[in-house]
Amino acid sequence: MDTEITLRVDGAAHPLTVDTRTTLLDALRERLRNTSPKKGCDHGQCGACTVLLDGRRVNSCLVLAVTVDDADVTTSDGLAAGGEPHALHRAFVEHDAFQCGYCTPGQICSAAGVLAEARAGWPSGVTDPGEDGGDLTDDEIRERMSGNLCRCAAYANIVPAVAEVAAAEGVRR
Amino acid sequence: MREFRYERAADPAAAVALLAAEPEGAFLGGGTNLVDLMKLGVATPDVLVDVRRLTSAEITDLPDGGLRIGAAVPNADLAADRRVRERFPVLSQALLAGASGQLRNRATTGGNLLQRTRCPYFTDVTTPCNKRAPGSGCSALEGVHRNHAILGPTLEGPGTCVATHPSDMAVALAALDASVRVLGADGERVVPMSGLHRLPGDDPSRDTTLRHGELITAIDLPALGMPSRYRKVRDRASFAFALVSVAAAVRVVDGVVDDVRLALGGVAHRPWRATVAEEALRGRPATEESFAAAAGAELAAAVPLRDNAFKVPLARNLVVRTLLQLTEDPR
Numbered sequence: 001m002d003t004e005i006t007l008r009v010d011g012a013a014h015p016l017t018v019d020t021r022t023t024l025l026d027a028l029r030e031r032l033r034n035t036s037p038k039k040g041c042d043h044g045q046c047g048a049c050t051v052l053l054d055g056r057r058v059n060s061c062l063v064l065a066v067t068v069d070d071a072d073v074t075t076s077d078g079l080a081a082g083g084e085p086h087a088l089h090r091a092f093v094e095h096d097a098f099q100c101g102y103c104t105p106g107q108i109c110s111a112a113g114v115l116a117e118a119r120a121g122w123p124s125g126v127t128d129p130g131e132d133g134g135d136l137t138d139d140e141i142r143e144r145m146s147g148n149l150c151r152c153a154a155y156a157n158i159v160p161a162v163a164e165v166a167a168a169e170g171v172r173r
Numbered sequence: 174m175r176e177f178r179y180e181r182a183a184d185p186a187a188a189v190a191l192l193a194a195e196p197e198g199a200f201l202g203g204g205t206n207l208v209d210l211m212k213l214g215v216a217t218p219d220v221l222v223d224v225r226r227l228t229s230a231e232i233t234d235l236p237d238g239g240l241r242i243g244a245a246v247p248n249a250d251l252a253a254d255r256r257v258r259e260r261f262p263v264l265s266q267a268l269l270a271g272a273s274g275q276l277r278n279r280a281t282t283g284g285n286l287l288q289r290t291r292c293p294y295f296t297d298v299t300t301p302c303n304k305r306a307p308g309s310g311c312s313a314l315e316g317v318h319r320n321h322a323i324l325g326p327t328l329e330g331p332g333t334c335v336a337t338h339p340s341d342m343a344v345a346l347a348a349l350d351a352s353v354r355v356l357g358a359d360g361e362r363v364v365p366m367s368g369l370h371r372l373p374g375d376d377p378s379r380d381t382t383l384r385h386g387e388l389i390t391a392i393d394l395p396a397l398g399m400p401s402r403y404r405k406v407r408d409r410a411s412f413a414f415a416l417v418s419v420a421a422a423v424r425v426v427d428g429v430v431d432d433v434r435l436a437l438g439g440v441a442h443r444p445w446r447a448t449v450a451e452e453a454l455r456g457r458p459a460t461e462e463s464f465a466a467a468a469g470a471e472l473a474a475a476v477p478l479r480d481n482a483f484k485v486p487l488a489r490n491l492v493v494r495t496l497l498q499l500t501e502d503p504r
């Protein structure tokens with residue numbers, strides 16, 4: 001069933017007519033030609049489609065586009081403000097945190113979410129009970145990034161890439 | 174995916190009225206389970222009524238020290254709430270043991286409670302499954318059932334189903350004696366957690382006692398006043414459903430168990446409140462021996478399948494470890 005929506009993506013508003021069945025991921029990729037978020041599993045299991053929705057990381061493959069016509073969507077592309085790479089982009093390049101790169105835009109958006117969650121003091125499943133979650137140790141990064149699978153298994157380089165930015169932002173002691 | 178109409182309502186009552194007129198419609202929370210099941214052809218609603226921002230997204234204090242959690246509170250926010258972390262750590266830990274950071278950001282409290290089983294045959298429309306297609310049979314009984322139920326399944330007849338309830342959060346809520354506030358066409362009612370989820374009985378198609386079109390508006394947590402903890406065992410260290418999990422709270426006075434709450438996850442069609450073990454523990458010395466005896470008493474009712482008997486000792490050991498940990502280091 002066709003519905004008119006406006007998607008605000010990486011700072012630009014796009015009026016669109018979409019079938020209600022369209023996911024945010026498909027709207028971004030197939031309609032707006034923003035191929036930064038990737039389709040891995042289409043079921044919430046791999047994280048390749050991760051984008052920021054009003055600053056929070058979500059799996060865009062499980063979000064219906066009609067439900068977010070009043071939200072700000074940021075893709076990994078959009079994190080490169082004015083074409084300048086984001087600190088996470090640089091760190092991933094410096095640490096060689098990928099091989100094929102398919103999972104990378106999702107990893108980057110997820111890592112941006114992890115940094116914001118740590119700044120807010122959110123705990124994770126490996127945070128000591130009673131402690132705040134503001135110190136992104138390697139174990140914390142692994143746990144918090146577990147929703148992003150990397151088929152090339154670049155994990156050993158993804159963790160230090162995220163750690164470097166976390167340290168620079170004061171959420172790693 | 175079947176075509177559907179997408180509706181927003183002005184308020185909860187309007188959403189309930191909308192769905193009352195749509196026998197094949199469904200409420201949409203975060204969509205992390207429902208949209209998935211729609212893609213798979215397992216859920217086929219013709220109308221979606223979006224309730225993600227319709228019910229309260231607030232957590233408010235109740236006069237007795239308890240909390241009221243709006244049904245729209247995202248799983249991530251509930252886990253991070255300082256009052257939850259201080260007063261009900263078992264709930265925060267259960268949420269953080271489930272799904273991923275991305276999913277928890279989008280998933281709602283109401284939707285989490287009503288998420289459906291992860292039985293692989295339930296989600297595969299080409300296979301028989303009594304829960305999805307009543308009367309078609311249960312593929313899991315003789316098939317892949319390593320992660321299926323050991324307590325309270327239906328093992329024969331048209332109601333056969335050995336599925337488990339997948340929610341971690343619900344296990345903590347069962348231990349916490351939470352109650353669920355529900356709005357229906359006839360007004361509001363309160364359903365205790367112990368009366369929300371069902372065993373398969375003779376109708377595994379129904380996960381809960383809710384009727385079509387009833388909207389969860391909030392969850393009430395009564396004050397707990399004892400240390401609590403959640404532990405989950407799974408096939409990988411993170412981002413996997415439970416093989417077995419336990420939500421526990423215990424208060425020890427002079428070496429004796431004064432009060433205790435225990436619920437198990439991954440073992441039954443509903444969060445399994447371990448009332449037999451609780452009964453066996455009250456007034457007993459808080460020792461490894463009593464914990465093991467109580468866990469054994471609860472699991473005496475287990476009816477494991479060909480490939481999931483490992484869950485019986487796993488559940489027993491997990492109960493004992495969790496209670497020991499809680500009594501030795503009750504943070």
Ligand SMILES: Cc1cc2nc3c(=O)[nH]c(=O)nc-3n(C[C@H](O)[C@H](O)[C@H](O)COP(=O)(O)OP(=O)(O)OC[C@H]3O[C@@H](n4cnc5c(N)ncnc54)[C@H](O)[C@@H]3O)c2cc1C
Pocket residue numbers: 043044045199200201202203204205206207208209224228244248270271272273276279280281282283284285286287288339340341342387388389390412413414415
């Ligand atoms: C890859 C993956 C891994 C996961 N791992 C875990 C895990 O380890 N542990 C765990 O516990 N969960 C896990 N989950 C499940 C996740 O927790 C649920 O998908 C989520 O909590 C559902 O919430 P939602 O708001 O998105 O629900 P929705 O998908 O929107 O809805 C689920 C159901 O609830 C109904 N509903 C929604 N809101 C209401 C309401 N207010 N009143 C009445 N009915 C309502 C809907 O109609 C639907 O039937 C996982 C999910 C995925 C995709």
Ligand code: SF4
Pocket residue numbers: 290292293294295301302303304305310311312313314333334335336377
């Ligand atoms: S265990 Fe239940 S959900 Fe799984 S195939 Fe059998 S009837 Fe279906």
Ligand code: FES
Pocket residue numbers: 038039040041042043044045046047048049050059060061062
């Ligand atoms: S494509 Fe969305 S999680 Fe895999």
Ligand code: FES
Pocket residue numbers: 097098099100101102103104149150151152153154
């Ligand atoms: S770099 Fe290839 S999937 Fe991660």
